[in-house]
Amino acid sequence: MAELKIYDLVFDPGHGGPDPGAVGPTTKEKDNVLMLAKKTAAILEATGRFQVKFTRATDKDFCEPAPYNDDLDLKNRVKVANALGGDAFYSFHNNSAAVKAYGNEVYALAAGGEGEKMAKAIRARMALLGMVDRGVKYANWYVLKWTDMPAVLIEYGFINSEESVILAKIDQAALAIAQGIGDHFGVSVSANVIKKEVYEMKEAVLAHGIEDYLVPARRESIKLGNCAVFLRFDDKTPPADIYKAEHLTIVGGGSVGHPNETILSGKTWGDTAAAVSATGA
């Protein structure tokens, strides 16, 4: 069977470190967009067709050791993004305004390019979120102009006037963005792939700073064919349908009695991650 292309994406959660971004009544933009980007990445990576790299997966200060300033932040952020490299770049933000304002908008550098197509695909999905649809816009933002890949910047909600909506719809927004990205690359992204196991494992993995955990496991399963991946945590019993798969890749823990198991486990998170990564090479 022909190997399916795996797309490399660069996700850039805006702001970070001493720069909170826009600030709402109870949350900061830098934290909301980090969460949104991680959730979006987890959904995409569960398809096995995307690998997401982050300019920051923590509350990073891009200026360090120099004192923070906006220009240096953007310059270093883009440097990180270009060094990571990928098929496309996505920057995640919350909007804010001095007046009451609502809704989502997706920016591209200019009309007519790949970035505009990416923006339109995401906008089409975000328009279904039940928030105000502000459409696709064009702007000369630094991260759109200087990244080496087609790039978009997503403004998810106005933190000054709809923070509660931003928080309440964050899972739906992550799915909408993931589906918009999937639409652009011709990959079907289904809500069904957000199995709790997969999602929580990915979050745990990100929390441990090991980001390449899930994709290699999925890649291994694609290689084996008709394969399920069971990501175990909390000693949960596996869902019954994994026994229908011809092969089973188990990440974490021991045998579950499947006749054709590949067990990728270690004594610690790190050991397990190493076992998974070794298969993805």
Ligand SMILES: [Zn+2]
């Ligand atoms: Zn921002």
